[in-house]
Amino acid sequence: MGTREVATPPEATSDQRHPGISLIPAEEHVLPTLESDGSRRWLDPRLATGSYWKRRRVVAYLLVAFFTVLPHLRLDGKPLVLIDLPARKFHLLGATFLPTDTVLLALLMVSLFLAVFLITALFGRLWCGWGCPQTVYMEFFFRPIDRFFQGTAGKGGKPSQPLTGWRWWARLAVYVSLCMFLAHTFLAYFVGTDRLAQWVRQSPLEHPGPFLVMALTTGLMLFDFLFFREQLCLIACPYGRFQSVLLDRRSLIVSYDRVRGEPRGHGKRMGERSTRSQGDCVDCGMCVQVCPTGIDIRNGLQMECIHCTQCIDACNGVMNRLHMPTGLIRYGNQDEMDRKPAGWLRPRVILYPLVLAVAVAGFGYLLTHQKDFDARIYRNLGNSFSVSSDGWIDNSLRLSLTNRTDQARSYRLTIQQPMEGRVQLIESGEVTLAGGEIRWVPILVSAPFESFSEGNCQAVLKIEDDRGQSRILPQPLLGPFQKPKVLGDKVLGDKVLGDKVLGDPEP
Numbered sequence: 001m002g003t004r005e006v007a008t009p010p011e012a013t014s015d016q017r018h019p020g021i022s023l024i025p026a027e028e029h030v031l032p033t034l035e036s037d038g039s040r041r042w043l044d045p046r047l048a049t050g051s052y053w054k055r056r057r058v059v060a061y062l063l064v065a066f067f068t069v070l071p072h073l074r075l076d077g078k079p080l081v082l083i084d085l086p087a088r089k090f091h092l093l094g095a096t097f098l099p100t101d102t103v104l105l106a107l108l109m110v111s112l113f114l115a116v117f118l119i120t121a122l123f124g125r126l127w128c129g130w131g132c133p134q135t136v137y138m139e140f141f142f143r144p145i146d147r148f149f150q151g152t153a154g155k156g157g158k159p160s161q162p163l164t165g166w167r168w169w170a171r172l173a174v175y176v177s178l179c180m181f182l183a184h185t186f187l188a189y190f191v192g193t194d195r196l197a198q199w200v201r202q203s204p205l206e207h208p209g210p211f212l213v214m215a216l217t218t219g220l221m222l223f224d225f226l227f228f229r230e231q232l233c234l235i236a237c238p239y240g241r242f243q244s245v246l247l248d249r250r251s252l253i254v255s256y257d258r259v260r261g262e263p264r265g266h267g268k269r270m271g272e273r274s275t276r277s278q279g280d281c282v283d284c285g286m287c288v289q290v291c292p293t294g295i296d297i298r299n300g301l302q303m304e305c306i307h308c309t310q311c312i313d314a315c316n317g318v319m320n321r322l323h324m325p326t327g328l329i330r331y332g333n334q335d336e337m338d339r340k341p342a343g344w345l346r347p348r349v350i351l352y353p354l355v356l357a358v359a360v361a362g363f364g365y366l367l368t369h370q371k372d373f374d375a376r377i378y379r380n381l382g383n384s385f386s387v388s389s390d391g392w393i394d395n396s397l398r399l400s401l402t403n404r405t406d407q408a409r410s411y412r413l414t415i416q417q418p419m420e421g422r423v424q425l426i427e428s429g430e431v432t433l434a435g436g437e438i439r440w441v442p443i444l445v446s447a448p449f450e451s452f453s454e455g456n457c458q459a460v461l462k463i464e465d466d467r468g469q470s471r472i473l474p475q476p477l478l479g480p481f482q483k484p485k486v487l488g489d490k491v492l493g494d495k496v497l498g499d500k501v502l503g504d505p506e507p
Contacts, residue, residue, distance in 0.1 A: 032294030032304055033231060041294065043230060047147070047156035048290045050313025059130055060140040067133070071188035083190050089436065095367060098438070100374045100402050107363040114359060118352040120246040122344070124253040128239065129307035134224075134232055137182070139292060139308065142225045145174055157289070175226055176218070183217040230293050233306055240303040247301075249334040250342055254307045256287075256298045256329050257337055280328050284318055287311035287329060297329055373409065373433075374402040375463045377475045380442070384478040392446045393457075393479040399441040401463075403433035410466045413443065417460035421447040445477060452479040 033041045047053075073080045075094040082091040090097040090105075097105055119126065129135060143156070149171045150159035163171065188196050191210065204211035224232060233240065247253070265278035281298070288296045290310040295302050297311045309331075316326040336342040380396040388394055403409050411431045415423040425431065426442040433439055451457045457477040464470040 031234075033234065043292065043294050044146075044150075044152075044158050045143075045156055045292050045294075045310070046286070046289045046314075047154065048286070048310050048313035048317060049154075050316055052309035052313050056130055056309065057140060060136040063131060063133075063136055064141075068185055071185070072193050079192060081189060082192055084192070085190060087436070088438075096404065096436075098374070098402055098404065098436075100376075100400070100438070104363060104366050107359050107366070111356060111359045111363060114352055114356040117246060118349070118356060120243065121248065121251055121348050121352060124247060124251045125239070125243060125305070125307040126252070128233070129254075129309060132306075134237075135292075135306060135308065138225060138229065141178065142175070143292075145171060145178075172226075175222060179218045179221040179225065180214075182221055183214050186217060187214055233293060234304050240306075243303065248346065248348065250344060250346060251333055252331055253301055253333060254297060254305060254309060254312060254329065255301070255332040255334070255337050256281075257327070257332075258298075259337065259339060261298070261328050280319070280324055282318065282322065286314040286318055290314045301334065370404065371469050371471065372403075372405050372467070373411070373463075373465055373469065373471070374400075374404065375471050375473060376400045377443075377461065377473050385480070387480070387484045388446065391484055392448055393452065393477070394444055394446045395477045395479075397443050397445055397475065399443050399463075400438070401431060401433060401441055402438045403435060406435040408432060408434050411463055413461060413463050415445065415459060416462050416472075418447050418451040418457065421445065421451065421459060423461060445475065447477060447479070449479065449483045452477070455479050455481045 030036060030038075033043065035041050070081055071079060078091050078094055078096065080091070080093055082089070084090070088099050097108075116127075144153070146163075147153045147156055149167045150163055151161045152159060161167075184196065184200070187210070191199075199207050199210055228236075261279040261281035263279050264281040264283040266282055287298065288294075290313070291297070292308060292310065293304040293306060295304045297305065312329050312331070315329040319326045319328060333342055376399075378398045378400065380398055382396070384395075386394045386396070399413070401411060409432070411433070413423055413425060413431070415421045422445075424444045424446070426444055431439070431441055445459055445461070447457050447459065455478060457479060459475050459477050461473040461475055462470055463473065
């Protein structure tokens with residue numbers, strides 16, 4: 001049999017380890033931040049200070065101020081936002097959420113996700129370009145610091161002087177200071193500003209755990225903004241990958257008008273547009289030079305695009321200098337760019353608000369109808385029931401009791417059904433809980449055999465606090481199918497355990 005010859009492209013090269021295998025050279029940039037040889041491509045984007053950039057700068061500074069001030073704000077003596085993990089409490093806008101609020105927390109998370117879905121369907125990745133902390137701090141704090149020390153303040157691009165020696169160390173000192181401030185602000189959302197201020201004034205040896213958390217957070221931020229940078233958006237953040245299912249052809253995105261811009265050419269002026277021999281794009285590459293993730297928006301919608309609008313400002317600046325209409329790159333949608341009907345109404349922008357309204361309404365109803373305490377009953381592990389010496393059927397249960405207020409409360413437990421039943425607190429006759437305390441209280445619920453039908457009895461318990469608020473707790477009880485025969489302190493046919501015996505008696 002003859003050997004098969006493989007045609008080799010002219011530009012292909014041979015692998016030295018495998019001479020028979022030909023390799024096609026990679027493109028100049030395999031990925032936006034990856035060179036053809038596999039090395040990291042460091043991005044130094046130019047700065048386009050157009051109208052969108054000025055608006056984003058105002059929004060960014062307002063968001064930073066809001067993020068910094070928010071943990072200091074109070075409502076009814078409580079922080080507006082505090083995620084107190086050690087105490088297992090979550091304060092939000094004056095409301096306190098506890099681990100027992102699983103339904104409330106679930107509805108809150110569902111509402112947030114649905115809001116993200118709706119905003120993305122309508123406005124694309126507006127959050128990424130305008131509100132994401134990674135974008136806000138990277139583009140309006142850390143890149144300006146780089147440009148200051150690199151000699152490109154206000155314009156960006158490749159450094160005009162090497163960042164070595166004292167410049168490198170000075171930039172690192174500014175980075176560390178800013179990251180420490182951000183780390184302390186971030187920590188305030190989890191421990192509160194009062195406790196954080198106390199820790200700052202103390203030696204780290206007095207609170208080593210929180211100090212290590214702050215140091216670790218500072219280190220992670222330093223790694224992110226100094227080294228990882230745009231890679232967080234390209235690799236780590238899942239939101240860009242979600243856009244393939246969250247966006248549709250009518251979602252608002254940053255788009256390049258191919259119909260108007262292609263074919264590209266140089267040297268056009270306003271009078272040359274009527275010939276249509278060339279498109280309006282002059283192929284200057286400014287949209288690529290200003291992109292903080294290194295992509296070419298002219299290649300269409302891409303996962304790496306964070307909709308920061310730098311390419312819009314850069315392109316509009318070029319169009320103004322050439323006396324041509326702006327908007328070659330603009331906010332739009334795919335149908336509009338393809339000259340198709342581009343109405344905003346479609347099924348997902350109807351369904352998302354409806355489901356979101358249901359979730360928010362359910363959350364609001366449950367939140368406004370909460371009582372000052374939560375109570376739930378659970379069955380203990382082990383035997384289902386026991387029989388006392390007087391023939392009553394005992395069920396060993398646990399009462400989960402949560403005091404939602406900030407003051408101590410006392411609670412009383414009674415049985416309403418069956419009428420002849422009884423309930424006993426095993427540890428004490430009264431339960432008193434401190435503010436915000438959660439406690440498991442063992443109880444014993446007893447009922448005569450006549451209250452059971454085929455081994456089941458539906459009991460109803462009532463728990464009431466010292467302010468008159470009460471909760472009704474239905475609880476099924478388990479018992480024997482046949483009436484136990486009691487003789488003194490024994491039950492015939494069963495093993496005696498003190499004055500209690502377990503299980504059904506033998507006939």
